Amino acid sequence: MNFHFYELSPKDSFKNYYLFSVNENIEIFETAFVTADFRAFNPELSKDTFAHLWPSKRTQDYRNEYVTSVSEYEPLAHCLRNRFFLDRISSLFNSGEIDLLINFGCGFSMYPFLLSGDMEHIEIDMPNSILYKREKVTEWIRNGKLPNRKLHFIEANFNTEYEESLLQKISSIKQNKKSFILLEGVLFFIDSNDTNRLFQLFSKIQKQGEFVGSVSFQKEIEERSAFKRLATFTEERLNANEKFEYQTLEDAYYSNLEGYDLIEHEDTFSLKDKYVPEVTVTKQDVLDEHMYILKRI
Numbered sequence: 001m002n003f004h005f006y007e008l009s010p011k012d013s014f015k016n017y018y019l020f021s022v023n024e025n026i027e028i029f030e031t032a033f034v035t036a037d038f039r040a041f042n043p044e045l046s047k048d049t050f051a052h053l054w055p056s057k058r059t060q061d062y063r064n065e066y067v068t069s070v071s072e073y074e075p076l077a078h079c080l081r082n083r084f085f086l087d088r089i090s091s092l093f094n095s096g097e098i099d100l101l102i103n104f105g106c107g108f109s110m111y112p113f114l115l116s117g118d119m120e121h122i123e124i125d126m127p128n129s130i131l132y133k134r135e136k137v138t139e140w141i142r143n144g145k146l147p148n149r150k151l152h153f154i155e156a157n158f159n160t161e162y163e164e165s166l167l168q169k170i171s172s173i174k175q176n177k178k179s180f181i182l183l184e185g186v187l188f189f190i191d192s193n194d195t196n197r198l199f200q201l202f203s204k205i206q207k208q209g210e211f212v213g214s215v216s217f218q219k220e221i222e223e224r225s226a227f228k229r230l231a232t233f234t235e236e237r238l239n240a241n242e243k244f245e246y247q248t249l250e251d252a253y254y255s256n257l258e259g260y261d262l263i264e265h266e267d268t269f270s271l272k273d274k275y276v277p278e279v280t281v282t283k284q285d286v287l288d289e290h291m292y293i294l295k296r297i
Ligand SMILES: C[S@@+](CC[C@H](N)C(=O)[O-])C[C@H]1O[C@@H](n2cnc3c(N)ncnc32)[C@H](O)[C@@H]1O
Pocket: 028, 029, 031, 032, 035, 036, 104, 105, 106, 107, 108, 109, 124, 125, 126, 129, 156, 157, 158, 159, 183, 184, 185, 186, 189, 190
């Protein structure tokens, strides 16, 4: 096993579909190992040439079990998602519209190292994820596995009263820089109250012309066989005292968001058609996510 375990209190344990490993539960920050593993599956498509640094034997075993039991298309879906945001963020930087990426629930995504070295990055996640990411990234930069980047790491738990201190920390780094805020792979796991608090915070952080990228599922997915398998998989692996909850959001949530215009909306299928039209998928077996780009007005 080549990663550390940190002691977490039960309230910190992750309520999500990656949580329950084949033999034992995996902890909150380990979900990000699995997401990285999905992206490493096809680096040509995801363009994440560093994702392979994260997965361990344990998370690879977990990924295999998950892919077999729930959906064979999860690696593809995650590669498409990464590619879409990488392309968008990169072109907004190249056209001079942003210079700072703020990644909420960054996990082990590697955007800082895949984007121009002139960009600046704020990586935000739960303390355990940030502790581990900072340690590994520092080591990999030191031994030349990763290029050096302008990185800031901030610990936050979106279930707590974190806004004031986070706003302060972000503002002192951000100053007049133009930002892209990314919220990818997180909304499924938090409730509507915490989601509203996040978007209110975004509107305080950003000025007119800045961007948010967000990912969520729609309620309609509950009808898919893949989602039903996901529910079973989760239930079978569920801790006795954990109640499985998930959040879905409709387009209207984004189009009605105060302070933002919805400027782009894609989903897993539209991205597949754009990036790998030759690949065919069975719709019922795809856990299809929706990707939104918003612009601060
Ligand atoms: C499935 S991973 C996705 C990671 C990354 N955004 C990506 O797409 O690869 C979910 C991430 O959300 C973070 N997360 C979940 N709930 C959170 C919370 N309440 N506060 C802060 N981070 C949270 C987890 O620690 C984890 O890194």
